[in-house]
Every structure is written in C-alpha cells, then in structure tokens.
Amino acid sequence: MNNSVLIAHTKDRVGVTSELTSLIADGGCNIEHLDHFLDHESYQFFIRIVFDPSNEVHDAIHRYFNAHPDMHYELHLPNQRQKMAIFVSKMDHAMMELILRVRAGEIPVEISMVISNHDTHRDLVEQFGIRFHHVPFNKEIKARAEQQMIDLLDGQADFIVLARYMQILSPEFIERYKFKIINIHHSFLPAFIGAKPYAQAYDRGVKLIGATAHYVTSELDGGPIIQQDVLRVNHRYTKDELVVVGRHVENRVLADAVMWHANHKVLVHGNKTIVLGV
Known part of the structure; x- marks a missing residue:
C-alpha cells in the first residue's frame, strides 16, 4: 500500500473524526478513504x-495520541x-491459495516461511522460493516443538x-502471538466446533456448508471471527463431496x-472484530 493508514478506537465523544481529519x-495530505463505526452498547468509536x-x-498524529x-x-x-508465516498439516489447498494470491499481488505480504508437522509439502513450497521447516x-x-517454532x-x-494446521497450540504460544494468529475452520461457527466438522454436517443433513476465519484464542474455535461464508448444498451430497465444495469456501x-489483516482493516473489540474499509 502506498498510503499511510491510521486505525484508532476510543470512548465516543463529539469531534473525534473532525480532530483527526483536520x-x-x-498537513496538506489528501484522505483517500475513511470508515468509522460506533458500538452503541459500549459507546466505543x-x-x-x-x-x-x-x-x-505522522509526527502530528503521534503528538495528538x-x-x-x-x-x-x-x-x-x-x-x-x-x-x-503459514502453518500447515496434510491438506495443502488453503496454503496454496495464499501462496498464489501473494504471488499475484492480491495480498500485500511476504511469506517468510511455511512450518508443517509433516514433511510432505517441502518440494511444493520450496519451488516458490519459500523456506520450509518440518x-x-x-x-x-x-513444548519442545513450540519452542522450535518460536x-x-x-x-x-x-x-x-x-x-x-491440525494441531492445538498451547495457551502460552497463543498468548505470545495474541490476535496475530488467523485460523480457518471448515465450518460456519459456532456450529460443528472441533474435529471432523464435515462429517458432523453430513450427519445433521445440513443445507449450507460454511467456513470461518478467526483469530486464535485459548478457547477452541472460539476466537473473534474475521470472515465467514457459506455454500448451499442438499441431501444428494456425500461426505466426500461436502469436503470438496467446502474447500472452495475455506x-x-x-x-x-x-x-x-494485512491491510490493517481489522480491529478486535472484546470477542468480536470490527472490519473497516470493506
């Protein structure tokens, strides 16, 4: 991004937007985009x-705050x-989606490494010039594995x-990277938390298959939700077919x-997120 980005939150009061834009x-700078939100329950702006x-x-903004x-x-x-950094286990579709989007310039980040609890994807990852660690x-x-990753x-x-990445990280690891770990859960949370959500969905005869991206907290699949989407299905889908179509949503x-997250559009508010500028 060629622009500067300011994100802020505070107890609501008259004049905050005017003060910041002024x-x-x-300073002679043009505002390219502005978005704001007031939570009427907490009165956080x-x-x-x-x-x-x-x-x-930039100096004036620092003095103001x-x-x-x-x-x-x-x-x-x-x-x-x-x-x-990307963590992955055996399923590579979500990892490859990110790699290809970064290479296409759609996601403005550098992939510094891929870490996996399997050595399966080493050749695939290294052909893109990305460091791979098993x-x-x-x-x-x-405990030893988490220290090695740290x-x-x-x-x-x-x-x-x-x-x-199909491993549960310790609360200590998660706290070290608080709101810096994004997970994709192959279910429309809060439904079907934990293991094998597609099998759970099939057994319940769901008509919508979903996926949820959220920040990781010590509560399993319970962190602040960033994005969700669904795809309509019906009784004709087998478990394997649900998995296939679900990957596209994931x-x-x-x-x-x-x-x-990379474009600084996500603010965490309690156990929710405020996503501005989308």
Whole structure:
C-alpha cells in the first residue's frame, strides 16, 4: 500500500473524526478513504483513515495520541509489507491459495516461511522460493516443538496463518502471538466446533456448508471471527463431496481474512472484530 493508514478506537465523544481529519488536512495530505463505526452498547468509536503519507502529519498524529492516552491507535506507514508465516498439516489447498494470491499481488505480504508437522509439502513450497521447516508435533514433544517454532518465527514473522494446521497450540504460544494468529475452520461457527466438522454436517443433513476465519484464542474455535461464508448444498451430497465444495469456501474466506489483516482493516473489540474499509 502506498498510503499511510491510521486505525484508532476510543470512548465516543463529539469531534473525534473532525480532530483527526483536520490533523491530516492541515498537513496538506489528501484522505483517500475513511470508515468509522460506533458500538452503541459500549459507546466505543472505531475509525480507519487512509491518507497520503507525510512525515509532518505522522509526527502530528503521534503528538495528538500522546496527549490523549485514553485513545488506542496504530499508524502504519506506506510500503511496510508484513511477514506472514503459514502453518500447515496434510491438506495443502488453503496454503496454496495464499501462496498464489501473494504471488499475484492480491495480498500485500511476504511469506517468510511455511512450518508443517509433516514433511510432505517441502518440494511444493520450496519451488516458490519459500523456506520450509518440518517441525514434528504431538503431545509428548509439544513444548519442545513450540519452542522450535518460536525460534524460527522470532524476528521473521509479524503474524501466523493456520492454513488447515491440525494441531492445538498451547495457551502460552497463543498468548505470545495474541490476535496475530488467523485460523480457518471448515465450518460456519459456532456450529460443528472441533474435529471432523464435515462429517458432523453430513450427519445433521445440513443445507449450507460454511467456513470461518478467526483469530486464535485459548478457547477452541472460539476466537473473534474475521470472515465467514457459506455454500448451499442438499441431501444428494456425500461426505466426500461436502469436503470438496467446502474447500472452495475455506480458500475464499481465509484469503479475505488475511487480506483484511494485512491491510490493517481489522480491529478486535472484546470477542468480536470490527472490519473497516470493506
């Protein structure tokens, strides 16, 4: 992105939008896009402003928020591509969707590495010039495996995407990367949490197959939801056919969530997300 992005939230009060836009306009910068939202239950106000970059305006924004410590903000400068690490197990469709979209320039990130608990995808990943790390993972070696992953990620990843990584990470690992881990769950949450959701859906005779991208928390499949979508099915679909059509929904939903995160469009509010600028 060639513009600067300001995202902020605060207790609602009159004049916040005017104050922020005036800071930018007084510095001679054009606002390319502005979106905001007021949560009427908590009276929290959320705003995202995309504007022409200017060191003078950046400094003015920092001074403004330093004078308002009750307000939370992030200022993202242009052309700062985040580093993304992908975790994957045996299923490669979600991983490949991300790799191809990044290569096409649709998602503005650098894929710094792929980590897997299987060595299956090494050749596939390395042909794209991406580093691949095989880190075996099970209950007996979980602590050692997570430390190995932390060592690999240190300074090399701004956020993590679980692209059908079929292992449960520890609360300590998740807290270390709080709201920096995005997961794709192959179900329209909160339905069919946990393992084998397509089999659960088939047994219930569902008429909609869905997928959910969410931030990972210590509550299994219970983190703030970023994006969801569904596809209509009927009683003629077998379990295997549900899996096939479901993958298309997973790919689309995960790509949207990663794109929004990479473009600084997602703000976490309690156990929900506010997605601005979409």
